[in-house]
Amino acid sequence: MTGPTGGDGAAAVVRRRVVVRGRVQGVGFRMSCAQRARQLELGGSVRNRADGTVEAVFEGPAVAVDAMVAWCGAGPPLARVTAVEVHDEDPAGLAAFAVT
Numbered sequence: 001m002t003g004p005t006g007g008d009g010a011a012a013v014v015r016r017r018v019v020v021r022g023r024v025q026g027v028g029f030r031m032s033c034a035q036r037a038r039q040l041e042l043g044g045s046v047r048n049r050a051d052g053t054v055e056a057v058f059e060g061p062a063v064a065v066d067a068m069v070a071w072c073g074a075g076p077p078l079a080r081v082t083a084v085e086v087h088d089e090d091p092a093g094l095a096a097f098a099v100t
Helices: 029-039 062-072
Strands: 011-021 043-048 052-063 080-089 097-099
Touching: 011 029, 011 062, 029 043, 029 052, 029 062, 052 062, 062 080
Parallel strands: 043 097
Antiparallel strands: 011 052, 011 080, 043 052
16 A cells, blocks of 8 residues: 555655744744754745745655644744745755745
């Protein structure tokens, strides 16, 4: 029986772009996000947007990406997240995680 990994045992690589709304700038969101993403060995990036939101891209094994998307729902202790938009994208082969 094959599962979501295609049957070869390798974890399926996914990419998700998230936009996080609420009090998410000036509270250490980007640095905390990058630290957690690097611990999970994900590729991608995180940045502040001019409209006050934070945008992040996570790429790697689905279980790790899902963990980061869930983390974005709360963020670091000083953040007050009110909404998280999630968009699936095609993987681009990202290996490192950057704060931009």
